[in-house]
Amino acid sequence: MNILEVDYKGSTLFLIGVLSIFVSVVLATPLCVIPGKDSIERIIIKRTMDSNENLRVTFWFITICWGLACLVPNIGDILTIIGATTNPFVGFILPIVFYLKLYPEISFLKKFVGYSVIILTVFSSTCIIYLFIYD
Numbered sequence: 001m002n003i004l005e006v007d008y009k010g011s012t013l014f015l016i017g018v019l020s021i022f023v024s025v026v027l028a029t030p031l032c033v034i035p036g037k038d039s040i041e042r043i044i045i046k047r048t049m050d051s052n053e054n055l056r057v058t059f060w061f062i063t064i065c066w067g068l069a070c071l072v073p074n075i076g077d078i079l080t081i082i083g084a085t086t087n088p089f090v091g092f093i094l095p096i097v098f099y100l101k102l103y104p105e106i107s108f109l110k111k112f113v114g115y116s117v118i119i120l121t122v123f124s125s126t127c128i129i130y131l132f133i134y135d
Helices: 012-045 051-069 077-101 108-134
Strands: none
Touching: 012 051, 077 108
C-alpha cells in the first residue's frame, strides 16, 4: 500500500509525520543539489557560472531529477539498483583498491584475497541486477 494514498482520517500524528518528512526532504535538497551543480560547473562548463546560469542549471537539474522520480513506479526499484551498484563499490571495491594501491608490498595471499573479494562483489552485483531485470 502506498503511504500517500492512506486515508489517515484527520489523525494529528499522521499529519505531523507527513509534514516532518516533507520538511526533511525540503531541507536535505540543497545537500544533494549543490554538489551535483558544482560538478556540472567544474566538469562541463569549466568556469564559474553567473547567477543567471546558476539558476538555469539548478532548474534543469531539479527538473530532470523530478522527471526521473516520476517515471519510477516504486522506490524499491531504485533501492535495488543502488544497493546492487553503489553500495558494493563504496563499501567493498574502493576500500580494497585503495588498500592495494597504498600498500603494494603486501603478501601475495592478501592481494589474492583482495582481488577475490572484488571479483565476488562484481559477480554478486551483476547477479542481483540480472535477477532484478529478469525476475
